[in-house]
Amino acid sequence: MSRTKGRKRNIPMMIAGILLWLTMATAWHVSGTYAKYVSADSASDSARVASFVFNVSDSAHNNEATHLITLAGISKPGDQETYAFVVKNSRGSVASEVSEFYSLRVTLNGSIPLIGTLKKEGTDVFTVSTTGTVTNTTSGSFTPGNAAANSDEYTLTVVWPDASDAQMDADFANGGGIATIALTITGVQVN
Helix, strand or coil, X not given: CHHHHHCCCCHXXXXXXXXXXXXXXXHHHHHHHHHCCCCCCCCCCCCCCCCCCCEEECCCCCCCCCCXXXXXXXXXXXXXXXXXXXXXXXXXXXXXXXXXXXXXXXXXXXXXXXXXXXXXXXXXEEEEEXXXXXXXXXXXXXXXXXXXXXXXXXXXXXXXXXXXXXXXXXXXXXXXXXXXXXXXXXXXECX
């Protein structure tokens, strides 16, 4: 008995000490584990808008949006007028970087019997003829290749063909008829 009297054990303090030691050991072990999963990163990015260029030009009206195609040279059967133009995806040194689609529409209107033929680089695309209003449409496209300049050359020829009805031709030639031609070119970006 004397032995236990001299040394009193405080059980609650011993339990508290053991728990403190276990908490500190666990915290040290867990903090080492978390360190393995911590990382840092940084990044940057930039973007720019791709250029879109659509250009129609001819030798007389370079880069004008609208201009008159004259039929002044057509006054009698056998006469013809030719209009050459180029559809391009570039202007100067800047070329389009996106795909483009374009359409060409030719409308021939009037009472004079005219025939209009559209050719692309020498090959017939379509023909319109009229004594009334007739429209025909074709299309083309440019696919970019490292912003490469592309072009399609067209020729529109309007002719008053020789006819067998001499009286009708004479009436038209003396101002009895009118004719207009409209060429509409529309270009759009694809995607």
